[in-house]
Amino acid sequence: MSKIKESIFDFDLFKRLFEYIKPYKLIFVGLVVLVILLAVFGVATPKITQYAIDESITKKEAQYFLFYIVIMLAVLLLQTVFQLLFIYYASWLGQNLVMDVRVKLFNHLLKFKMQYYDNSSVGVLITRAVTDMERIADIFGQGLFMIIRDLLTMSVVFGVMVYTNVRLSLIVFLMLPILLYATRVFQKYMKKAFEEVRTEVSNLNSFVQERLTGMKILQLFTRESVEIENFKAINERHKKGWLKTVWYNSIFFPLADLSASITIGLVAWYGGLRVVLDGTVTQGVLVSFIMFIPMLFRPLRQIADKFNTLQMGMVAAKRVFKVIDTTSQIDDHGTYVAEHFKGDISFENVYFNYVEDEPVLKGISFHVKAGETAAIVGATGAGKSTIINLLNRFYEINEGVIAVDGINIEQVTLASLRTQIAVVLQDVFLFADTIFNNITLNHPEITEEQVYQAAKAIGIHDFIMTLPNGYQYNVKERGVMLSSGQRQLISFLRAYVTNPSILVLDEATSSVDSYSEQLIQNATDKITKGRTSIVIAHRLATVKKADKIIVMDSGTIVEQGTHEELLKKENGYYKNLYEVQFLQEEVA
Known part of the structure; x- marks a missing residue:
């Protein structure tokens, strides 16, 4: 006792x-x-x-x-x-x-x-x-x-x-x-x-x-x-x-x-x-x-x-x-309400780590002009997905500045920042709800007509209408009633219907059938057109179309340039990656 x-x-x-x-x-x-x-x-x-x-x-x-x-x-x-x-x-x-x-x-x-x-x-x-x-x-x-x-x-x-x-x-x-x-x-x-x-x-x-x-x-x-x-x-x-x-x-x-x-x-x-x-x-x-x-x-x-x-x-x-009582919120002290971004993105000497003393990004700097598509390539663990997380302020950086249109994103209100940036992740999460609600996420200002028109614009309306009850089809928990390719298409439409200023894509099509892959490629081309896009590229077609390729290795940017420019570098990281991975795809 x-x-x-x-x-x-x-x-x-x-x-x-x-x-x-x-x-x-x-x-x-x-x-x-x-x-x-x-x-x-x-x-x-x-x-x-x-x-x-x-x-x-x-x-x-x-x-x-x-x-x-x-x-x-x-x-x-x-x-x-x-x-x-x-x-x-x-x-x-x-x-x-x-x-x-x-x-x-x-x-x-x-x-x-x-x-x-x-x-x-x-x-x-x-x-x-x-x-x-x-x-x-x-x-x-x-x-x-x-x-x-x-x-x-x-x-x-x-x-x-x-x-x-x-x-x-x-x-x-x-x-x-x-x-x-x-x-x-x-x-x-x-x-x-x-x-x-x-x-x-x-x-x-x-x-x-x-x-x-x-x-x-x-x-x-x-x-x-x-x-x-x-x-x-x-x-x-x-x-x-x-x-x-x-x-x-x-x-x-x-x-x-x-x-x-x-x-x-x-x-x-x-x-x-x-x-x-x-x-x-x-x-x-x-x-x-x-x-x-x-x-x-x-x-x-x-x-x-x-x-x-x-x-x-x-x-x-x-x-x-x-x-x-846990204080683990992102500091939302920004005063600038972003109604629309031109889409000029810059990372300046950004350092970040998930675990103390284990750096993930080591002073990276790059600039994506408004309207450009930047493809990020590199080995697993190079820090590609971390860039997406930091741009949306899911995590706080340790050092450096991330800016959009010349404005430090820490000065932008969190809600308006994330409203202007749409993200399509490789691991698509769908709720146990209808396709329509998974697209709009119950946003009161997005109408059925807007969803239909957006689906037609990126070429997936016909696919949705083949499902029982069409847009009212319940995909069950985590979208188990759909294939991985179909879930990916829904996530593209979810991003597109919000009409974002900036688009971030974790483009992954390795586990989808050829029909879904073609729809995804067409959807990618449509939703990236005319807006700033950052794409974690897994396919050669996306890499070659990018205005800029950012090559990462172990948390650092080792090369930047277009597809043609990077291939001209003798023993370059991208050239080796192209010959090992992308060239096999092109030959196939």
């Missing part, structure tokens, strides 16, 4: 959560009133029973008995109504609070640098946004207000018991310190156990999410037997985490029930003697005390149970706020 030094309740964290209640103050105040009423009405039933026994049953006077029965029924009815309202609005408040926190979290996630996602598990983030949020809702729906209600009920019961009979109250209170100490120990261990459970839930979610996403790879390389063993190991740790909570519960709750039973026995023994021997305790008082004891011990038992819920919620809230 001495090893568990953490506070069993984080008041600073709760104070922060409480800030989200402010828009719902009236509901919160109403819940407090309901808590008070429930505590008062809960104590009323034993007292009415006491009076009914002492004033009517013992004295055998029936004239007030019916009155007490009617009063008890009225109290029970009101108690039921208050309980209904309390449970509903406590859960209502929890769900509304969580909705606000979840929106804030998702809005925060939308603004993170790509580097954050490079280093973060998608499964863990999903756990934060979904499972952990539900645990936070339980803080208010099943935890906090329930604990307040139980504490207040115990306080009222305590006062009424002392007022009714001090000696019987002392017998009851002798057992309370034991149960209170056991409750405190229980809460400390449960907090540690729940933190372990939440960690293992995140690990389990991450593992399952990754394996489901990469299922094709697992089956291609027959890794099913290995992965099931890995899953068993993770699942075993998850099970052990939960079993710890079960073990602590199995010790505490029987102990609490035993304490209540012993207390009832002692009160029945001592109170019964007083009823028989000297009359200092009435039958009604004895019965009311037997009714009071569960009302005192059961809330204490429930508080421990609800404290479990509260602690799980607090652990979840701590994890969620850790993400919200």
